[in-house]
Amino acid sequence: MDPPSAAFLLAESKNQPMHVGGLQLFEKPEDAGPDFVRELFDLAISSGDEVRPLFLKHPYRSVKTAGQLFWREDEQFDIEHHVRHNALPSPGRIRELLELCSRLHSTRLDWERPLWEAHLIEGLADGRVAMYTKIHHGLVDGISAMRLMQSTLSTNPDDRDMAAPWAKRPAPSRPKPEPETPMAEAARGLAGLPADALRTALGVTAEAAGMPGALIKTLSKGMRNETSTMSLHTPRTMFNRNITSARRFAAQDWPIERLRAIGKATGSTINDVVLAMCGGAIRTYLIEHDALPDAPLVAMVPIGLKAKESHLPSAEGGNAVGAVMARLGTDQADPADRLKAVQKSMKDGKDALKSLTPVQILAMSAIGQAPALLGPALKMQGIIRSPYNLIISNVPGPRSTHYWNGAKLVGNYPLSIPINGMALNITCTSYDGNMGFGLTGCRRTVPHLQRLLTFLDDEIGALEKAAGI
């Protein structure tokens, strides 16, 4: 087992499960019969134990392995344990769906079985079908997991008898790769890098210092004092406390066109607008809880680096990932000022990234790839105060419409990993003209998390108004 996988497994605890998730919403095809979901489920489990190796292995540790973790194939693989058929209670609103996903995301995966689950969910009042999937971060990172789920989708609405993402048998027709945008290209790096570079970065020092030590070393040597991308002057907030095992998930999407228009009118990127929306929503949330600190909150934002900036040979597996510490302008009452603060902070961070050496970039990438590990690593090293308050990721997804057995994918939302000291995570992903926001939090530490959706909606309106749209 490679060091990052082991690290994710070892960082896991009852209150801190280390799996990522995805929620996909589908519209049934017009020719769907009354048993469409049941048939989809039967198709999904029809693979039996003919699943890809990734979906067959589970971690194993014993006296014989001297306590070291290894991967082992599950010889009693039981597809019905992993793929499940669920339903929502009436009235079958999105609220009931999010409540179910919150619960499904709360439970730990069983180490004695392969570390994934997929839940097909029926019962939405509008007739749509949902799929919630979870997979351990020790197997794949969140972005790869999402891509994996998408990999079996088709751009052809007429394809039927399509395999599930875990099945060995390939889907009858795969989507043609789209021409990549710069963002998508960078994002490919997010998934491509860890296989090689991350292992190198972590592996070298892991032997001497152990995995957590390696991470913290790359953090301190690479960046802490040398660049402005790392800030240790973050306020301590209600999000930065220990977490419990229950989760709350909330998700919604907004048209990218609206974000783009704000960006165009204010000279900012779509990502800046996403961050300003988050900053504004968090400000309102914290005011409502009488818990807004004077200093602005800082988000760790993984960003893709172009090949030139990353200094990495392309053979290494695509582009590298950097991490920018972005001030969210939560101290500013005016939405325009917040957006400006975000914009400046992101620009400073990106400039600083350019001055990094290849080794520093590699170190950065390790953190960008494994942000969920940084918290536990910092803790183990006795650094109680994290250099940021939460992680906000924005991962580009496919831009064209995709289908699964004729069912049209109409929504795609990531679920991520809250950790001790970092109880809220926001991950966004684009799909087919929309930006999907997935908010995952500790149910207790971030009460009424779903209120943030309302505040995000308020905030995009306020930004439009401020931009004169």
Next chain:
Amino acid sequence: MDPPSAAFLLAESKNQPMHVGGLQLFEKPEDAGPDFVRELFDLAISSGDEVRPLFLKHPYRSVKTAGQLFWREDEQFDIEHHVRHNALPSPGRIRELLELCSRLHSTRLDWERPLWEAHLIEGLADGRVAMYTKIHHGLVDGISAMRLMQSTLSTNPDDRDMAAPWAKRPAPSRPKPEPETPMAEAARGLAGLPADALRTALGVTAEAAGMPGALIKTLSKGMRNETSTMSLHTPRTMFNRNITSARRFAAQDWPIERLRAIGKATGSTINDVVLAMCGGAIRTYLIEHDALPDAPLVAMVPIGLKAKESHLPSAEGGNAVGAVMARLGTDQADPADRLKAVQKSMKDGKDALKSLTPVQILAMSAIGQAPALLGPALKMQGIIRSPYNLIISNVPGPRSTHYWNGAKLVGNYPLSIPINGMALNITCTSYDGNMGFGLTGCRRTVPHLQRLLTFLDDEIGALEKAAGI
């Protein structure tokens, strides 16, 4: 916190959650509207945090408490975390219901919150409504838990606006206590004893030897060599292996009239017939898995003791509980022979119980009350081989029809605790003329557990035939 509660909490692990459960099936009243279940759910959570103290406390341990476990009130009690609204996927058969209960019973309760959950389940094709409840054994034993759930039911089908079992507000009308049968009287002891006598029995030695030590001591001093109720010559079977965290639950009921007729024709008790049914079903199951040992399996059967036999003053809280080690006759091919073997074994065990001293009875009761603890205790003491292969309990329930907000209770099934080395548990309970069997097993160690239902049904038929009915 008293020693038994602490022991149940400390025996808990990822693969061995220590909660008991109950599945209740209701028929909707004739005047039920389309939103009946939603209204029932709203009523169930309407208590808010006005719940009984038992449902508010959670275990707490810290440096301040010197590592000792204490109960503490949850100051952020969140009723919606504990009471949930679920639905079954189509086609909404009992199979889908059992699958959902299996999953709900697999997840551990969060120690940072009060240790219980209740799930209202809609979506059964026949229109019935189910309720699955779980509560930690550290709070109450299984029988008390079941009684607690029943305590808010009414014998009046016209009662409405009835409170949930956890609500502080009492139900508008409580059922009149039924005249107790000898079995029900004995069963009352099951619930009444632990509060006082069990604590005494365990408390005295717990100080010196620690909780597991106390249990094992009562076992060895009280019974092992002195009475025939304890047998250490049990075969090792596929059920007596380590378990994983996933559960499978199966349940079904049979008319008590059928059991009674077999008993009458053969001179055996209803409980003997229940045990013979289990023995026959387990025999078929083990043959199917090519895993039937030569020697007969032994079940630990908790039985109620009359006041005179128990030597306990009635002020101590009712009758005591004994444990009989019953041979299940799995080595006999003929159902009549199996029933005879069970009958003899139960008679011998009961005779031996009569010869016990009060202290020995107390020790017995400790085991009868906390059978799930015995396994871990034995293990901790290095006794690898358990004196029995599984626990089969038979707990009398109410004999008249009960209602909850007009919904008629039509089925009542207990879910119990598989432990390491004891992967299958059978608990039966009677209600309104039926005997409900609840089979709880480790999903991996006891594959296709639901097949046992078919075998139980075959067996009752075979016993009827053998008895000439």
